[in-house]
Amino acid sequence: MLALVTNDDGIDSPGLGVLARCALAHGLDVLVAAPHEESSGASAALHGAQEDGRLLVEERRGPGVPDEARSLAVAADPALIAFVSAYGAFGDVPDVVLSGVNRGPNVGNAVLHSGTVGAALSAAALGMRSLAVSLDAEDPRHWETAEHVTGRVLDWVVGSPPRRRTLNVNVPDVPVTELRGLRRAPLATFGAVHARVAPAGDGDPALVIRYEGTEWSTEPESDAGLLAQGWATASLLIAPYADESVTVPGF
Numbered sequence: 546m547l548a549l550v551t552n553d554d555g556i557d558s559p560g561l562g563v564l565a566r567c568a569l570a571h572g573l574d575v576l577v578a579a580p581h582e583e584s585s586g587a588s589a590a591l592h593g594a595q596e597d598g599r600l601l602v603e604e605r606r607g608p609g610v611p612d613e614a615r616s617l618a619v620a621a622d623p624a625l626i627a628f629v630s631a632y633g634a635f636g637d638v639p640d641v642v643l644s645g646v647n648r649g650p651n652v653g654n655a656v657l658h659s660g661t662v663g664a665a666l667s668a669a670a671l672g673m674r675s676l677a678v679s680l681d682a683e684d685p686r687h688w689e690t691a692e693h694v695t696g697r698v699l700d701w702v703v704g705s706p707p708r709r710r711t712l713n714v715n716v717p718d719v720p721v722t723e724l725r726g727l728r729r730a731p732l733a734t735f736g737a738v739h740a741r742v743a744p745a746g747d748g749d750p751a752l753v754i755r756y757e758g759t760e761w762s763t764e765p766e767s768d769a770g771l772l773a774q775g776w777a778t779a780s781l782l783i784a785p786y787a788d789e790s791v792t793v794p795g796f
Contacts, residue, residue, distance in 0.1 A: 547702065548573040549639035549668075550610075551626050552647065552658025553584045556618040560646030562609020563688050563790045564678065567641060567695045575584015575614035577607055579633055585649075586740025587660035589667050591628060593621030600629065606680065623664035631671040641703055642668035645678035646691045650715050650778050652679075652768040655756060656782070665711040675767040679774055682718035683755070687693040690724055691716045694777045698729065709784040715768060716777045723775065730778035734758060735766035 548568040550636065552560055556579040558692045568575045581603070594601045619626050629635075643681035647661040656662040665675035676698065680691045694716045702712055706748050717724065737757035763771050768778040 546571050546585045546640045547637050549627065549635075549642045550577045550614070550628050551623045551642065551644050551664050552576060552791050553580065553587055553623045553664065554648050555580050556605055556607050556616075558648065559608050559682070559688055560648065560678075560691070561607035562611075563692045564643040564695060565610045567692055567699055569611055570694045570696065571699050573641070574701070576635055576639065577610050577614050577616040578619050578630065579617075579624060579700055580626070581605075581618040582619050583741050584660050585621050586658055586738065587622040587624065587663060588658050589624040589663035590622045590711050591625040591745045593619070593625045593766065600634070608694050619693060623660045624667040627664045627668040628671065631668070631673060639668075639673055641674040641676070643676050643678070646695070647677075647679035648681050648686065649683050649755060650681045650769070650772060651677065651713065651739050652715055652772060652778070653733030653758065655714060655736040655738040656732070658738045658740060658756075662711070662713055662782070665713070666782060666784050667713045669684055669707070669709050672709075674702055674705065674707050677711060678714045678716065680716050680718055684716050687718050687720055690719060690721050692755060693721050693724070694727060698779060709786065711784070713780045713782050714777065715772050717749050717772055717775050719775060724777060725775040727777040727779060728771055730768035730771050731766070732780055733764050733769035736769050
């Protein structure tokens with residue numbers, strides 16, 4: 546079984562190594578293919594740089610990615626990476642797509658704007674199993690906690706039949722010994738997500754800003770609220786579908 550590991554933080558993020566190690570520990574073959582630069586807030590966008598009609602791809606190893614895994618930097622948004630992988634762009638078609646570990650949370654309805662979640666949902670829409678994992682800090686210190694939680698949920702993800710759904714997991718940035726556990730959680734009304742703001746001109750650095758609501762205190766049983774209380778949260782998201790149970794206007 547082949548796992549594609551991607552993210553929206555780019556090829557230089559330590560989160561790729563976390564997911565790659567978890568996948569290898571579960572006996573999966575691993576291909577890492579991540580954006581060549583920050584792509585936060587890309588949602589399910591299909592932007593990519595091309596040369597002669599081909600995506601720009603280079604062999605480049607992400608930090609902490611084991612030697613057993615092939616590692617690529619791709620000049621594309623994460624959803625496009627997941628999309629083209631389903632058509633054999635990098636070799637064999639993945640059975641599962643693992644997205645993250647994101648720097649910062651992806652909670653609430655704001656996950657609509659997340660590149661991390663966008664890649665996972667795109668994979669689900671194309672018939673692949675998928676998992677998105679985020680760590681609740683802009684500069685995380687406890688990657689091992691995300692690795693611990695991912696290891697606990699990966700068996701469920703791999704063992705479940707593909708049903709156009711993705712598991713969105715958020716992990717507090719605390720030592721494993723301080724983690725309260727893992728709970729299923731509904732989405733907060735808005736939540737929080739990171740987005741990349743492109744440079745204004747030559748020499749200007751790109752900025753990453755964080756949009757967030759206050760659901761951690763006003764909605765304590767939501768994913769945002771439980772995450773703030775020290776719980777890892779799991780929310781099952783459904784890829785876009787047509788609801789045929791409701792009659793809509795026609796002519």
